[in-house]
Structures are given as structure tokens and as C-alpha cells.
Amino acid sequence: MYKYNDFDTAFLEERNRQFRAQVERRIDGSLTEDEFKPLRLMNGLYLQLHAYMLRVAIPYGTLSANQMRQLALLAEKWDKGYGHFTTRQNIQYNWPKLKDVPDMLDALAEVNLHAIQTSGNTIRNVTADHFAGAAADEIEDPRPIAELIRQWSTDHPEFQFMGRKFKIAVSAGEKDRAVLKAHDLAVRIVRNDAGETGYQILVGGGLGRTPMIGKVLNDFVSQDDLLPYIESVVSVWNQHGRRDNKYKARIKITVHELGLDKIRELTEERFALVRPTFGGADLALFEEIKAHFANPAFRSGGTDAYEAAYQTDPVFRAWADTNLTAHKAANHSIVTISIKAHGQTPGDATAEQMRVMADLAEEYGYGELRISHEQNVILPHVHQNDLPAIHARLKEHGLATANIGLISDIIACPGMDYCALATARSIPVAQEIATRFDDLKLEHDVGHLQIKISGCINACGHHHVGHIGILGLDRAGVENYQITLGGDATETAAIGTRTGPGFAYDEIVPAVERIVLTYLDIRETEEETFLETYRRVGMDPFKAALYPASEKKVA
Amino acid sequence: MPRPFTPKIITANDLLEGDVIYYTADNSWTREMSQAELIEDEAEAQLRLIEAEKDALRVVGIYLTDAKAGANGPEPTHFREDFRRTGPSNYRHGKQEAAANV
């Protein structure tokens, strides 16, 4: 795992000292809210509906056991005993008091965590494939690239006050688990025909009010050129991006308006100037960073205990079937811990649960944890013989839900229950869908189906790329939910299509149920997933199920 | 044609705690919407807002919002203000819970 050097530590201390003084000046009245707001946002502090909210970055989703314990401590000491893990590999605390925030930041700094660039028009927390370093299908661990970008972008003088925020994601295989194509810029590690490792660069993806799928800007950027190339792209956008209208400021609009070829041309021009300013220090740093991400020495040994539990314990088997992923090392698995128990708030974990997960990571998982953009927690390296013991412990703490990739593994943004920008609630809709399908005992029969819910057009809940997407709106003072179908968050990314008129709060769960029952009716085989069925038959059968009356009128 | 004026209350968040507060007839702030001042006149609403904004160093995000007269004082007319008044609806842990502990 990346270890902070003296510079990082000193930088964090200085930042926290500055912010503590700013908070004091706000409280004693020397700063107005207009003066203070940009300062607090630079340090991840928002004001939501009911309280302040502190957003802490979990760079590329990687946490040590100790860092997880510290997150638990913050939840307990300065919040209401829980934290909310988000789609951007951050954790949000929903109830901090203004005067406590400097202490919270100091406590985070003790374990090298911070809230810098989790807000504002900067380069945000760099996200990565949550299985990085463990996945059987990756070319190499993408996190050193993410860390390199993090160091380069942190406090980068040119990129602190841009036209809008800028989000970067990295991944390293054919499979895309980091929603690359919904990011402003994405780096995919690839190998060319000569067997050299390099980087494919995508730009112009984004969700929000104008959803766009990212496009390939460059198929192969060599290792030496990566940082100067990224700097050139950001710099071109910083110069040409629109500042007249914040809804048109993201790079997706610049790419859309100028065209991909023009952006490529401008980037090349800029690159010719920028490249010589990178003297190779970035490459030396990269080599140093890489060493910190070396894999642990994986244990050997048989898998007899695992096989035995798998054969005899059906509850364990169901969990193993949904929550485990192939690991690159022999006899190891990647464990996804669901923090989506049916009826719970997706992404919330209590302080106690965080400690249990930290303990498990320390006892069985080489001290490592990951947070996924799907709002779950991951033990990336686990020897299979330890799985029965891990499962037993998870069960005791409400963490053994076997639903990864299933209909109750829902992404939901905070919505009107917390967020000041919301137009409707999203969490209770997720809770009710999960509970309903659990009652129907249909979840495992339905199989892989991703529902994603946002409480407003900003799309923090990724609804555009949900197989079933739900967007909560305010229609004349009443909550109303629009449904989209056919979205896809992977390498075959797609924006979902609207079914038609929206549904009232008490109609949305029955509407989802009709969609799912229709799918079960018309799928060709049990193996055909919801998305495959949708792609085969299109919208019509689902429309007919959702709007029976209007269907009759047309007929 | 301008829309007819509807009754308003003044609300904000507390600077230190961050929680939802309402402006009262005696120029102070309360946690209870039912104790807020219901303002029935448009010009008066603007004057009261200016008065409330004198507290801008202690409270954050002051605004006028619709409310109606209820049996026990002002009540929300929109669900957003209803949630602000009560706390998150996913489970009881906001204002609802604080009230239960009094």
C-alpha cells in the first residue's frame, strides 16, 4: 500500500492547521459565509439538509485495517455512529458539528487520510477498479497510476480553480469495473502488439444533466508520456471549456461542441509544449510508487475447509456463489462484503461493522480493504480456507447478505433524506425494492440486475447506467420517479432509455416489479440476463407492462 | 400577472450545529417549525428576511419558504420542508430521534 512520505504528512498538517484557523474565524464572526464557503468546500465540508456533511477521500478505494478503524472512530466520536460509502470511493459523515471538523481532519491525518479535493472545481479523488491488484483478468495493478495522478494533481497550481470539477478513473483489464466511460478522463492499461504496456485514454464521459459516454482519445500512450499527456488534456479543457454556463462547463460538453478530432489536435499541440517540462522525475516517482503496491506474499495451502463448507452449508454456498470473485493467486478469492442488507440504507456501515471488517482484513486479508463504487466493501486477498470463518463472523454482524450483483445490490444517492439539492428521496425507494424482492424470494432467480437511483438530475446514483435506472423528480410539489431501461456501466457502457411518464412514490416499487416479472416471462433461458433480454426485445414489452391503459388506447 | 402571495416562514441552518432552524416573531431562532412566525404579507416577508439576515454570522443559508397555518402553528406545504422539519426518512436518527430523547 502507498506509504506517505514526509512531504505528504507535512502538507496535510499545514492544510489542517490553515482550515482550523479558518473555522475559528468563521465562528468568531471574522469570516462571512460567502467568504467561508469556498474554503470549507476545498476541505470537503458541505452543508446539507439537516446538518454539515464531511466527505473524506479514499484514494482509489484502498484502505488499510488501521485506516478503517479510524473511520469507525470518527463515526462514533463525532457522528451518529455510522458512515456512508459513496459511488466515488469516498466516505461521507452526515452529522458533524462545525467546531469538531478540524479535530476530525486531524484524526484522519493520523492515518494519512484527508478530505482535500473531494469538492470544488479541481481534479477530484481518483477512482480505480476496486479489484485492482487482485483481479485475475488485469494486466497490472492500476493503482500506482492512480497514486501518480493523485500526487501530480494535489494542489496543482494550474488546476485549483477550473471551470468545473474533473473526475479521473483508472482500470487495467478488458472488463470495466470502474465505470471508465462515465468519467471526464479515464486511463485503461493496455498492452500493444509488441507486448508493451501503455495506456488508452478516454475523455468526455459524464452523467448529470447531459449524460455522455466517454470516447477513446488515444489508443496507446506510452508510460513516459502519460502524465504530460493527461496534463495536456486537462489544460486544453481548462482553456477551451465553457465558463459562461456551469451546466456546459464539463469536458463532455467541450468534446461534444469541438469534436473529438479537434480535442485530439489541441492536445497534441499542447503536448509538444508540455512534454519537455517533464524531466523524468515523474518516472522515478512512478517506480517508487509501484514498489509500495507490490502484492503481499500470498499463502499456500489446500482448500479443504472451503470445499467442505461449500458442500454442506447452503447459506455459505449461496454467499460464496454471489459474493466471491476469481483472484489471480492460487487458492485465493476476492470477497465482496455487502453493506446492502435488505431494507438497510445502501452504503451505510456502522462503526462496529467497520471495526469487524478491519479485524477480518487484519486476521485474514493481508491488512487490506477496498471500497467499491457500488457502495460495498471488499477484502481483496483472502485464502479460500479462511472463507468459512470470515462468513461466520460477517453473519454475526449483519454483513453476510448474499446479494452482490443482484436486484437488492442497489446504488442509491443520499437523495432528499440528506441532500440539499435533491428533488425526491432515493434511499427509501432502494430499501423498499430490496425488501419487496426479498419477500417474493425472487432475487436469485432474477440473477444479475443492477438498479441505480438518483434523487435529482445530478445523477450521483448513476441512474443513467443502471439496467433499471430511477430518477426522482419534483412534479408540482409531489415526488415522481422516471424509469430508464438498458443502461450499462461496464465496457459496453450505454445510457438507458426512458420508459415514458414517471411514477408516484407509492407506484414506483410496483412498477419495478412489473418490469422484472415481464423479464422473467420473456427471457429465453434462465441464463439470459435482464440486460440481454432488453437488448434482444427492446422497450415494447416493458412499456406494455408499465402502461397497460395507454397501450389499449393505441391498439 | 404575478402569482398571488402565499404565507411564508423564514428558515436556515445553525452555523455551529448545522441543524434546521426557524425565525420567530421575537427575532430569535427555534428548532421547531410550529414556533416559527408565519408571515402573511409579501412586503412584510421581505422586511423580516432583512431582519433575519442580520444574524448571518450565526446562521447559514437564510431563505423564505412556503408554509400554512396549522392547529399548532405553521406547517410545511412542500415535502422538502417536511423532511427538513423531521429528519431523514430512511430510519429515525435525525430530529425525530432528538425530540424523542428530550
Ligand code: HEM
Ligand atoms: C450529498 C451531497 C452531494 C452533493 C451536494 C452532490 C452534488 C453533485 C453535483 C452538483 C453533481 C453534478 C455535477 C455536474 O454535472 O457538473 C454531482 C455529480 C455526481 N456526484 Fe454528487 N453530490 C452529493 C453526494 C454524492 C454522493 C453521496 C455520491 C456517491 C454515491 C456522489 C457521486 C456523484 C457522481 C458519481 C456524480 C456523477 C456525475 C458526473 O459528475 O458526471 N455524489 N454531485
Ligand code: SF4
Ligand atoms: S443526485 Fe442529486 S439528490 Fe442525489 S446526491 Fe446527487 S445532488 Fe443529491
